[in-house]
Amino acid sequence: MSGTGSIMEVGVPSARSRALAVLRVRSRALALGLVPAALAVVLVAARMTGRLAGDPWPVVTLAVCVVAVLVLLVGGIFAAVVLRAGPAVTPTVPLTEAAAPDLYRLVRDLADRMDVPAPSAIALTPDCDSWLEDRTHTAHRRGLISTGPESEPGAAPVLVIGSPFLWWMRVAELRAVLAPVVAGTGPSAHPDIADARGFVRGLDAAVDVGNRPGLGWIAGSARLLLRLCRVDAAEMERGVAAAASERAQGVDYGLRIVAQEQVGLAYAGWDRLLTRVALPAWRMGRWPAHLDAGVVSALTELSRRDRLAEGFTSRLGERPACDLLEQPGVVDEAASLLAARLFHGGPAEPGPDWSPVDWAAYPEEVVDRKWRTEAARLHTALDALAVPAGLPAASPGSGRPGAGGSSAVAASALPPGPTEPADPDPDSFAPPEADRFAGPTLERVLGYLTDPAGEGAAGEALAGRLTGDLAREEHAAGPGPGAGKARGADAVPLFPLQPPRTGRDLLADHVTAMVCCAAVDSAGAAPGLDWLDGPVLLVGGERRADLAPRVLSLVEDGDPQPLRDWLADLGVRPEKPVRLV
Numbered sequence: 001m002s003g004t005g006s007i008m009e010v011g012v013p014s015a016r017s018r019a020l021a022v023l024r025v026r027s028r029a030l031a032l033g034l035v036p037a038a039l040a041v042v043l044v045a046a047r048m049t050g051r052l053a054g055d056p057w058p059v060v061t062l063a064v065c066v067v068a069v070l071v072l073l074v075g076g077i078f079a080a081v082v083l084r085a086g087p088a089v090t091p092t093v094p095l096t097e098a099a100a101p102d103l104y105r106l107v108r109d110l111a112d113r114m115d116v117p118a119p120s121a122i123a124l125t126p127d128c129d130s131w132l133e134d135r136t137h138t139a140h141r142r143g144l145i146s147t148g149p150e151s152e153p154g155a156a157p158v159l160v161i162g163s164p165f166l167w168w169m170r171v172a173e174l175r176a177v178l179a180p181v182v183a184g185t186g187p188s189a190h191p192d193i194a195d196a197r198g199f200v201r202g203l204d205a206a207v208d209v210g211n212r213p214g215l216g217w218i219a220g221s222a223r224l225l226l227r228l229c230r231v232d233a234a235e236m237e238r239g240v241a242a243a244a245s246e247r248a249q250g251v252d253y254g255l256r257i258v259a260q261e262q263v264g265l266a267y268a269g270w271d272r273l274l275t276r277v278a279l280p281a282w283r284m285g286r287w288p289a290h291l292d293a294g295v296v297s298a299l300t301e302l303s304r305r306d307r308l309a310e311g312f313t314s315r316l317g318e319r320p321a322c323d324l325l326e327q328p329g330v331v332d333e334a335a336s337l338l339a340a341r342l343f344h345g346g347p348a349e350p351g352p353d354w355s356p357v358d359w360a361a362y363p364e365e366v367v368d369r370k371w372r373t374e375a376a377r378l379h380t381a382l383d384a385l386a387v388p389a390g391l392p393a394a395s396p397g398s399g400r401p402g403a404g405g406s407s408a409v410a411a412s413a414l415p416p417g418p419t420e421p422a423d424p425d426p427d428s429f430a431p432p433e434a435d436r437f438a439g440p441t442l443e444r445v446l447g448y449l450t451d452p453a454g455e456g457a458a459g460e461a462l463a464g465r466l467t468g469d470l471a472r473e474e475h476a477a478g479p480g481p482g483a484g485k486a487r488g489a490d491a492v493p494l495f496p497l498q499p500p501r502t503g504r505d506l507l508a509d510h511v512t513a514m515v516c517c518a519a520v521d522s523a524g525a526a527p528g529l530d531w532l533d534g535p536v537l538l539v540g541g542e543r544r545a546d547l548a549p550r551v552l553s554l555v556e557d558g559d560p561q562p563l564r565d566w567l568a569d570l571g572v573r574p575e576k577p578v579r580l581v
Contacts, residue, residue, distance in 0.1 A: 015239025451558025463503030
């Protein structure tokens with residue numbers, strides 16, 4: 001094996017020509033910076049030989065020399081920044097050879113079969129992607145970002161693998177998917193391509209340095225050079241990818257076509273798991289400790305629901321790629337913590353306010369707590385809007401609780417009913433004294449949001465209050481560690497999962513939480529976890545998925561009747577106080 005690979009694959013000549021075009025931009029910039037110095041040398045030499053005697057040449061020579069010195073000084077500073085500024089490094093979970101000897105063996109075998117250099121190290125990222133990353137820059141060693149053999153000058157790139165692939169894919173599928181990625185080490189070893197990549201990455205890092213106070217001129221110059229070489233750099237990368245794909249054609253090509261379907265499926269399951277399951281836990285200060293194992297459950301559930309995915313579960317009998325790890329659980333926990341940091345901005349280390357949660361404890365420790373926290377916030381907002389805490393207790397002769405009530409808004413929450421006897425037995429309809437609209441009740445929410453005219457003014461006011469309260473809570477919590485930095489491993493969250501929720505969305509979520517709390521407290525329901533949809537309400541062990549449209553009817557139209565019918569069917573008592581956090 002040559003260790004560098006042939007450069008005659010399709011795409012490499014094109015990539016090399018584009019790399020030379022990028023390097024020509026660098027050479028022209030250097031030449032432009034040397035023009036004043038060259039002119040100054042010519043003028044000084046002419047003055048010393050007597051060819052430019054007399055006025056105004058002394059003044060002209062002095063002025064050109066001053067300009068040349070300034071240009072050289074500015075150019076030297078810019079060049080030093082481009083050379084020394086550390087390119088951004090993707091935060092990853094390092095995977096030593098001792099932690100994954102079988103995985104290293106698989107990757108080296110791939111490199112041998114394709115006659116390319118083996119990656120210098122392997123790392124995991126909590127995302128559904130894989131790539132090669134150069135970590136040989138001296139700034140990485142100075143900052144202790146990379147201290148292993150992968151940081152040595154001339155070392156091969158690091159192979160970064162998406163952690164969900166290891167848990168969902170089978171070993172053969174993973175090998176087929178990684179083949180084109182590993183093949184990229186061949187073109188990466190070409191001197192011109194490596195030099196051009198280093199120049200572009202240096203310019204990108206210089207842009208970040210130029211964002212600091214007083215260094216804006218560096219960012220402007222770096223952006224100009226990036227624009228000049230942008231097209232050539234992009235075409236160079238396309239050529240490298242084409243060369244890697246061509247070299248990997250002879251390695252599991254047929255299986256790779258099938259494995260690419262699993263890549264798309266893994267991405268869909270991972271996205272649902274993060275946004276529907278992990279995000280609610282992160283917002284509660286908890287992080288699921290085994291997200292990669294969870295994605296297997298999510299995709300298995302998806303294959304069960306989707307008839308187009310039939311047959312995927314049969315793959316589970318084959319050897320999973322996570323078997324290539326010595327301690328899959330430890331690696332999964334590290335990747336899960338990093339996912340929380342990248343996608344939510346959580347702390348880098350566990351702590352009292354940032355603790356892991358197992359899937360078995362998720363319903364009680366996350367779902368139930370989430371519902372009760374949101375229910376408490378909802379009632380705090382109602383208190384701020386001076387909404388009465390409840391209706392007065394029923395009195396003899398009244399048609400229903402609150403017939404002579406002090407709150408017209410609360411009284412309007414009660415549906416019209418048939419005329420009742422003149423002297424009913426109070427015990428036949430009145431709840432116990434402790435339950436009569438005292439404290440946080442669902443009836444209070446229903447009464448406030450009921451709007452026969454359908455104008456939604458009450459809902460808008462409550463949604464606005466909730467939005468403000470939530471913003472104040474987030475502001476009081478403060479930014480996460482490293483949130484003030486612009487780039488690199490500490491610039492978190494790098495990939496926020498969802499845009500800010502609208503006021504209506506927040507109101508619907510909080511009303512749903514209040515309904516679920518009431519169902520748990522008075523109807524024997526229980527919090528549950530759905531791998532694709534996150535927190536759910538279980539009644540008799542079965543998921544109730546018909547709550548959302550009834551809540552929207554109340555929030556958007558001011559019509560409580562569909563929700564009241566749903567509550568009556570479940571046996572939920574809206575007037576009974578719920579337990580909050």
